Amino acid sequence: xxxxxxxxxxxHALAWWAALxxxxxxxxxxxxxxxTTYALLVGAVVGxxxxxxxxxxxxxxxxxxxxSVMGTVIRVIAAGVFAGVMMESGAADRIARxxxxxxxxRLAIFALALATMVxxxxxxxxxxxxLIVAPIAIxxxxxxxxxxxxLLVALSGGGKAGNIISPNPNTIAVATGFKIQPSEVMISxxxxxxxxxxxxxxxxxxxxxxxxxxxxxxxEGGGTHRSDEDLPSIGRALVAPALAIVLLLIGPIxxxxxxxxxxxxxxxxxxxxxxxxxxxxxxxxxGRHVLDYCTAGLNRMIDVVMILIGAGALGGLITNSDLPQQxxxxxxxxxxxxxxxAPISGILMAAATxxxxxxxxxxxxxxxxxxxxxxxxxxxxxxxxxxxxxxIDALPHGNYFHVTAxxxxxxxxxxxxxxxxxxxxxxxxxxxxxxxxxxL
Numbered sequence: 041x042x043x044x045x046x047x048x049x050x051x052h053a054l055a056w057w058a059a060l061x062x063x064x065x066x067x068x069x070x071x072x073x074x075x076t077t078y079a080l081l082v083g084a085v086v087g088x089x090x091x092x093x094x095x096x097x098x099x100x101x102x103x104x105x106x107x108s109v110m111g112t113v114i115r116v117i118a119a120g121v122f123a124g125v126m127m128e129s130g131a132a133d134r135i136a137r138x139x140x141x142x143x144x145x146r147l148a149i150f151a152l153a154l155a156t157m158v159x160x161x162x163x164x165x166x167x168x169x170x171l172i173v174a175p176i177a178i179x180x181x182x183x184x185x186x187x188x189x190x191l192l193v194a195l196s197g198g199g200k201a202g203n204i205i206s207p208n209p210n211t212i213a214v215a216t217g218f219k220i221q222p223s224e225v226m227i228s229x230x231x232x233x234x235x236x237x238x239x240x241x242x243x244x245x246x247x248x249x250x251x252x253x254x255x256x257x258x259x260e261g262g263g264t265h266r267s268d269e270d271l272p273s274i275g276r277a278l279v280a281p282a283l284a285i286v287l288l289l290i291g292p293i294x295x296x297x298x299x300x301x302x303x304x305x306x307x308x309x310x311x312x313x314x315x316x317x318x319x320x321x322x323x324x325x326x327g328r329h330v331l332d333y334c335t336a337g338l339n340r341m342i343d344v345v346m347i348l349i350g351a352g353a354l355g356g357l358i359t360n361s362d363l364p365q366q367x368x369x370x371x372x373x374x375x376x377x378x379x380x381x382a383p384i385s386g387i388l389m390a391a392a393t394x395x396x397x398x399x400x401x402x403x404x405x406x407x408x409x410x411x412x413x414x415x416x417x418x419x420x421x422x423x424x425x426x427x428x429x430x431x432i433d434a435l436p437h438g439n440y441f442h443v444t445a446x447x448x449x450x451x452x453x454x455x456x457x458x459x460x461x462x463x464x465x466x467x468x469x470x471x472x473x474x475x476x477x478x479x480l
Contacts, residue, residue, distance in 0.1 A: 062087020105356020124337020
C-alpha cells in the first residue's frame with residue numbers, strides 16, 4: 041500500500057496496531073476536551089511515527105489524507121449558504137411550527153419527530169434542528185405531561201432519520217467517498233429513514249410518562265423562540281428546500297425512470313444548494329440580508345470543515361496501514377460476510393469519534409477499497425455506512441450529546457438515558473438499509 045505527497049513514498053504498510061493506537065489516542069484527547077481537529081491530527085502523526093514512518097513520510101501521509109477530503113469540504117462550504125438562509129431567515133422555524141400545529145396535540149410526539157426530521161432533511165444540521173424544535177417540544181410537553189426523555193427520543197430519532205436523507209455534511213462525505221451523487225444516497229435512504237422515524241415515535245410514545253416531566257422552566261435551556269410575526273409564511277419558507285430537493289433529484293429520478301433528458305441533468309450540490317438558498321431568500325423578501333446569512337452559514341460550517349480535515353488526516357494513517365485488511369480478515373474469521381464491512385465500519389468509526397460526519401469520512405476513506413473489493417456496490421456501501429454512522433454517534437465525547445442536553449435542560453445522567461434509545465433508532469435504519477441493499 042502506498043501513500044505519497046511531493047515525491048514522498050511509503051513503501052510498506054504501517055502496522056495495524058499503530059493505526060489503532062493513533063485512533064485510540066485521538067479519542068482519548070477528545071475526551072480530555074482537546075479540540076477535535078487537533079486530537080485527530082495528533083493521533084494521525086503519532087500513529088504514523090510509531091508505525092515506522094519517517095518524519096517526512098508522516099507529513100506526506102497526513103497532508104495526502106487531508107487532501108482526500110477537499111471535495112467534501114468544498115461542498116460543505118457551499119452548503120453553508122443554504123443552511124445559513126434556512127436558519128437565520130426563520131424558514132426552518134416556520135416549517136417546524138407548521139408541522140406541529142397541523143398535526144395537533146393528539147399526534148404531538150409524531151409531529152415533533154416529523155418536524156425535526158423535515159428540518160434536518162432540508163439541510164439543517166441535526167443539533168441545530170433539535171435546537172429549533174426544542175422550545176416547541178418543551179411547550180407541548182409541559183401542556184400534555186410528556187417527559188423530557190420521551191421528547192428528546194422523538195427529536196433525536198426524527199433528526200437521525202432526516203439526517204440520512206439530507207444534503208448535510210455526512211451525506212456529502214459518504215457520497216464523495218464512494219464517488220456517487222449525494223442525491224443517490226438521499227433517495228436510497230428514504231425507506232430506512234421512514235422506519236427510523238416510526239421507531240422513534242413508538243419509543244417516545246412508550247416513554248412519555250418515564251423520567252423527569254417537562255416544565256416551562258426548561259425553556260431556559262432551549263434555543264431562541266421567535267414570535268410568529270418575525271417568521272416568513274410557510275409558502276415562502278418552503279421555496280428554498282423544495283427547489284433544492286427538486287433539482288437534486290432530477291438526475292437520479294431520470295435514471296430510475298430511464299428518461300434520458302432528465303438523467304443528463306447531473307448538477308452538483310455545490311451549485312444547487314447556494315442557488316436554491318438565494319432564490320428562497322428573494323422569495324422571502326430578505327435579499328438585503330444575503331451577506332449576513334452567508335456569513336452566518338459559513339461560521340456554522342467552520343467547525344465541521346476543520347473536523348473533516350482532521351478526519352482526513354487520521355484516515356490517511358488508517359489507509360496507509362494494514363488495519364483494513366486485518367479487520368476484513370477478522371470479520372471473515374468469525375463468519376461475518378465481507379459485505380457487512382460497510383455498516384460495521386460506519387458504526388465503529390462514528391462511535392469512536394461521536395460524529396456521523398467524521399465517522400463516514402474515516403469509514404469511506406479507510407475501508408472503501410476493502411468494501412468495494414468485497415463486492416458491495418458504491419451505493420449500497422454509502423447508504424449502509426451512513427445508516428451505521430447514526431447508531432452510537434451521540435456519545436459524551438461529541439458536541440451533539442451536550443448541545444441536545446442543554447436544549448432540553450437535562451443533566452448528564454438524564455441525557456445518558458437517551459443514548460440507548462437513539463441507538464435503537466439508528467440500528468433500525470442500519471438493519472433496514474442492510475437488508476434492502478446488501479442481503480436482498
